[in-house]
Amino acid sequence: MIRPALVLAFIIALTVAARSFFPAGAPAIGSAGAALGFGFLFLAAIQTGHVFHALHLPHLTGFILCGAIVGPEVLKFVDAGTVAELGPMKRVAVGLIGLLAGCELNVRDLRPKLRTIVAFAGSGMAGAFVILFGVFVVVLSRLPATAALPAVHRLMIALICANALIAFSPPVVIGVINEARAKGPLSEVCVPLVVFADLIIVISFSLTNAVAHSVFPAEGVTAGVGTLVWHIFGSIGGGLVYGTVLAVYLTRVKERVALFVFGTLFVIAEGATALHLDPLLIGLTAGLFLENISPVSGSEVAHETEPAAMPTFTLFFAVIGAELHVHAFLSVVGFSMMAAIARASGVFLGTRFGRRFTRAEPVVARFIPFAMLPQAGIALALATSVKASFKPWGEAVGTILLGTVVVNEVIGPILFRNALVRAGEIPPEEQGPISTPAPMEVPQPPP
């Protein structure tokens, strides 16, 4: 732990020294500043990940916290412009996460667990929704921005808030499982569960959003069922095309697969943004296609892309951290903590109820709620959407939502990893510090 901490301090010192080249208070330092910020964020995140691993905490939380601390809101070593420029990389990472998750999901193997997945996903989301709805009804009646609104409007806002906050985080769950090399019944159920829930959230939030906009009309908002249908089915269609392209490449060319996957995901990331499609869903569909339909094995793609996955995930989570609204969180910390506790309680109560409908293994039934605690990308996007779309109350309510996501984003991965350890799914060598010295070569005595 000492070594990565020292290296981290050294990198910070170098960055501070480089910044002294410019007068105090000088604006951003151009393209070099972006490259410096990118490199600094990358290296600092890796070292923080090591420190966290030595403390038996997920790397991923280290990446996120590192991004938050060195990001534009706290130490400002990485400015907002640099974070924005890393947006395409973030979308590539989301696509890769989806692809790798799809490649791991064999429908034939999953069929016996389908009931468990649906029961826990449904009950967990429903439990969280009910309790969050109740909490927000109370909170909104006391919040200055919403207290004066009619009761029906407050109920509508509570509905939106509860819907936004029941979102889970497939990237975080997949990230924690991958970095810890967890294997077992819990890990197998977690990934399809959060992915399935993700789809439900996208649909339910879009519908809620459409209803909300009929109550709170806003200019320039065109979200509707057509957009939703395009978003989901367009993404699935895109994923099928991408899966076919990958299958052809893997059978005909089969050279530099990782590079090809990365390049195509970059195109998809840019294309998806322009066409309002979801890179996660595209990647996931492609992965599912490869694993379950095409003659190419999904594990082959996962194996080939493994070297590129770690850097991509590191950057992804560090950027997610750098995007955290730390100041907003601090201004609503009390409300956010309350909402996070309410959400967790709802998930636990819901899944306890859901156990009745499935014969899940005890270890799955006991620890599955922990997979539902982390939040990141989609929850952040929904919270930001609330903040931007609904005037004048959206600002205050969106800030509470963002604050709640921050709590779950930081604490969720720690609790989930701990659950995987307790479930016995993380191999012992992955539980200890990563910086354990490599086995020494002992000189053999001459025969």
Added chain:
Amino acid sequence: MGHSSAARVVLGLMLTLALAIVASHPKVKRTSARFGVHAVASTGLPFLLLGAFFHLDAIGILSERVLGHLRPLLEFGLGWIGFAVGMQFDLRQLDRLPKGIASAVAIVAFVPMLTVAVACTPVLLSLGVFPHHGLYRNLIVLCACGAASAALDKAFAKTGPAAAFLREITLQDEVVALALLGLVAVFFRAESTQVAWRLPRSAWLLVALGVGALLGIVAFVLLRGARKPSERIAVLLGTVAFAAGMAGALDLSVPVTCAMAGALLANLPVRDDEGVRKILIDFEGPLYLVFLVVVGASWDPRPWQGWALAIAFTIARGYGKALGARLAARSVRGLPSEAVVTSALLPQSPVAVVVIVAASMITGATSDVTKWLFNAMIVSAVLTELFAFFVRRKVVEAHAT
């Protein structure tokens, strides 16, 4: 971004990707190698053309705004290429070669530099580039470009043990080119009024050396802590970006600073240094192609001055390399015949384009002269590669029989 421009960007990216896929298909590679198309493709011309095509107003994919967004990527690419060149400077490897390697590199690098300087000075003067217009700076940049030879072609493996000697020369003359670029970066740096540090030029030389060495140590410390290959990739990506960013922020030459860091790293006891080199090489190719697409957007082949300079440079460099090869083959033991050395060293290194771009970035020169130099490098690369392709075939076959 509007729907039409978004669609164009996506289409452009798909086209680039499709080109890369088609080019990497084994059948295409075999066919292009047979007909010599490979020789032109290896200069990166298709990607430069693609960049220029994307930059056209009617296409509008690589607009000025998009190019502005891609500039950090350009810095990173320059840094990566520099780091890879620096990693070639392994003293242990050099010690294993015949003793004349230093003399051979000096001769085959400095003779073409001399011929380029002699031929290009009157051309530049006649084009109106006088000393107060950056004549000396541009001449040094041209000389640096002239020194570097492309990596040794696989066909030379047939020449036996001398191939290793030739390979090392082609690697080390790139180091010479970057060293010259480093001098340009220090002694012709554009002084900005927006910076806090005020140092004499000689102090900037020390800063450049110090920063390069320090970043080499950073890379070493970080790589010592990386256990898995994926972590080494992450560390290398981060280190090169950090080094490139720091060099750029201090207005130092990005490839030179990264090359110094790479050279130091190459001579330190890095765990799995072969793995590190492999990562650098694996990423270098695609990064270079993306780099070419981006710089291709700034390529303007229309001004006749660029073509005049190209002709002078190509002939002078070719003659200089041939003369240098003759002198080296006669004076250094262990080198093959003069014809083999000439055909091996004739192709121009991709580092030449890197030198031009990096020099324009540090000196702040975005004038027409930079465009002429850039055009000269591209034309020279294509012409020398085509010429070398046919000479190589003949020479290597003759040597094998």
